[in-house]
Amino acid sequence: MKFGIVTFPGSNCDYDAYRAVVETLGETAVYVWHKDHDLQDADVVVLPGGFSYGDYLRPGAIARFSPIMTEVAAHARRGGPVLGICNGFQIACEAGLLPGALLRNANLQFISELVTLRVERADTAFTNRYRPGQTIAIPIAHGDGRYTADADTLQRLEGEGRVVFRYVAPPGTPGAGEWWSPNGAMHAIAGIVSDGGNVLGMMPHPERAVSPLLGSSDGVGVFQSLLTAVAA
Amino acid sequence: MTVHKRPGDPAITPALVAEHGITEDEYRRLIDMLGRAPTFTELGVVSALWSEHCSYKHSRPLLRTLPTKADYVLQGPGENAGVIAIGDGLAVAFKIESHNHPSAVEPYQGAATGVGGILRDVFTMGARPIAMLNSLRFGALDSARVRYLVAGVVKGIGDYGNCVGVPTVAGEVVFDPAYDGNPLVNAMCVGLLKESELMRAVAQGVGNPIIAVGARTGRDGIHGASFASEDLSDANEAKRPRVQVGDPFTEKLLLEASLELIHSGHIVAIQDMGAAGLTSSSAEMAARGDVGVTIDVSRVPVREPHMTPYEILLSESQERMLVVAKRGREDAVRAILEKWDLTAAVIGEVIAEPVYRVTEGDTVIAEFPGTRLVTDCPTYTPDAAESPAIRALRERDVDALPERPEESDPVWTLTQLLSSPTIASKQWVYRQYDSTVRTNTVVGPGGDAAVLRIPHSTRGIAVKTDCNGRYVYLDPRAGARIAVAEAARNVACTGARPKAITNNLNFGNPRKPETYYQLREAVAGMAEACTALGTPVTGGNVSLYNESPRGAVYPTPVIGMVGLLDDVSRAARATFAAPGDRIVLLGEPTASIGASEYLQRIHGVVAGAPPACDLAAEQALIDTLVEAIGAGVVTSAHDCSDGGLAVALAECAIMNRGRQLGARVDLTPWAGLPLRALLFGEGQGRALVSTPDAKRVRALAAQHGVPAREIGAVDGGDTLQIAVGGRSIVAKLAALDEAYFEAIPRIMSRPASAAADSPVTTAV
Amino acid sequence: MSRFRVSLHITPRRGLLDPQGKAVADALHTLGFGAVRDVHVGRHLIVELDAADRAAAESQVREMCQRLLANPVTEDFAVAGVEAASA
């Protein structure tokens, strides 16, 4: 299976996503240049993390006008899977592929740490390898990850079961398993899917949690799930 | 060729010469070199290149005494970064650099541009940056101004490195009134390259074009290099250069484009336009290649109208590079840059004539013979004399100091030390740094050294910066030895063998005999330690004149150590890993509290002799650690440094917040030592390891002649219990955790302000 | 064509959490500015552009806001001023 990883100017986790696909999964990955109009027949499109256009103005605001985004939107409309990680999530929101917005972290600081996520839905293209309710450890590294949406949108997301990952207090701490948002995200939302279920945006970095050597391999499931979903 | 004075240039007067920081002797030397009086442009060029920052005029004779060689050193001092071979045709480039003065004025941009500069030094060697470190010194956190500096510096480092996408994995932060008004901000970068792709900044090939790449040139930081060579006294305020603003986004593009250029084979040399910008980069590249160059300033892309050649030559605008390309490859070079939305302009060429020449269109406005601009800078060896006041402090009998009443409870003392900002967790700092991007970080910040895996290999590297400025202040030679030894020990605690260092000498005004004495002795101590431990110096940076109106900072020779691990999956962490493991102390407790954090924190005293540092014992300890960890018999290793044995034990128990494990130890064998020295004295050459097989560890230690004693076990409970003689000291992990992790966040939640506040505390 | 300088305010939509405003207000209180009731932090943009006249300049900038400068989900924008500038 082929993953197309978009490189915007300022992307810096394109390499991490590439390694996750090629080294951990043993699948094929290609870098897709933002100025191109060709997704190179990728089955899955990855909008990687980083600081496209320096995050100037608002994260993702400028990148969403890159030429390749026309193709990414078309791929999504056809039902093709799109995985937006961190800056990729921000770009997907700016581009209207996902609802809501990601604002400055509530503590006004960049936050880099390993967080605990609860898998709220294990029946999506991105999470079928997890158990529902399973908690996983995945790093975050962002300054603008406070998921925000209006009340209607939020209600719709919850009602339609589109909140896929939520931040929860880590096991062994007070309130373990309860909503606990490092960045002030509404409803402790860490990741959501589009109404078609084929676009996932998440702030945490599953592509960095791919080996026990790196402190966690809990992120591999996201990529494996895509293998299953696309093969089906 | 005739050099023309530009209309409107000021006349060269003694006052103007002095304002450029050029002494009368130096001016005579310049006239000798030129055979005539300089033009204004030439005066500017010389003032930059002969500034302390660019010329190392007060430190070069000392630096020559450092050991720089080993068979794996591919590039020693003199290039943009040092390089060592790590096997399999791979190599590591690394370098540290200071941005102290800019950060004192504008902490955010000062620190950010410091990161930018050191990244460029590494990627111009053809290396892909894989890790950043930072070594920071600030005044006491009680001051709103200091909190403003801390917040700004940390955010500046984070925002820049995070955006470029290089993980910041280690460093140190020390708070001491000695740094009030003059913080130290040192950033280190480590990059990975193929040996075959090593690039050097050596201009070559007559007719080859010189190309300016990256951001346009503005009026930023003109005379930044000379400014970095002056005291931060208030009188200089008006002369301060316009601050440089960093653009990490452009840096990221420049990084990708530069690596692509280097790999393309279209270029012969590349260098960052750092301090003293275009002038120093072009003159240095020419001097290394022993070639002539000519630069036409009218072809340099500028950001603002009406910039003079003087300004263009001396601007320190960020994110710019100077490239020497192969003749005829200009368009290929341009194509690569355009792909990354960057511009390139041919601004000069390598010439046969042995001169450094600057033109404005066809008019020659500056010309220096040969490479003498770089090679003829004078060097100085000022008088050196130890300050009698400092000697008296060192010789003070601190062990006779009476205890405070609260100290009858050692848990109180331990808690005070754990919450001392210098010892307390720096999580508030490193949580703002992306430490996991690029997926190589095996051990990140929060323990001893950081460990990175080398892609497609079983090996890894360990990196750490260290220096205890208080030790160096009290005894420069011993302090510098300890700095090297501690850095090496931290690296060895992960299982890595220390290989080489870079260093940043942060000192005061070298023209003061007591400062020059510190510099001379510290360099000697560093040389001794590097020789003994087999870790040559591959480069570094010197930052002098770190003085505020209150006096010089502690002499602070920061050591950046790089070590190599054969099997990265065996890398040890600092924290206890499994209940039931035995705890072994390698090395010996100490009877002294001289120069300790304990004395400063509990008694407000900076005095006494720093701990003795036996380099042969350090080497034996390192060998033991590397072997034991490599053999997989050790489950954790942590060195004992600031705060002594008790603090180190507490850190082993609590530093991993996800898994805190209590322990019981018995120090009765040393019950004869003064209790506070046993617990909080900072003896060197020690490490705490935990292991399922204490016997094996003891045997390994014995082979190397390292004292090793089993002192207790990890019991996984919620207390740390230390028995000494009949006495039992019991500390709750929750209380230690709170002291250690909450100290800095609590202080940093108080407001910060750029406005100067009245500092109350002074050193000693 | 003349040169205009258009000044814009882009502000977080009312009702959304404004942590920056709150942090600034808290810091001002601690610094002794007890009379401060509330602070809001937004963006101030200055766009210099060539246009036939004021109205054209303003309407172009409004379009820029809609397409790029403001996020319709979380931000409001307002043109604060249009002045003639020298080219």
Add this chain to the structure above:
Amino acid sequence: MSRFRVSLHITPRRGLLDPQGKAVADALHTLGFGAVRDVHVGRHLIVELDAADRAAAESQVREMCQRLLANPVTEDFAVAGVEAASA
């Protein structure tokens, strides 16, 4: 005492690099707004406070700028307006 709403502009000092402004200007060009000559991005703050009168409100806010709100080395500030607000 009455309530005032003071509006402030804090902008990057002229001559300093403004990478954000440049990035936005470039993006506007790509979007077809070729008439854009320059963009600067600063902050817009609204401070609500109690003061005896307009002048007092303004002078207090100026002091806040000097002490906290604006970076003295890299930013300029200007009071854009003072209006009476209901408490």
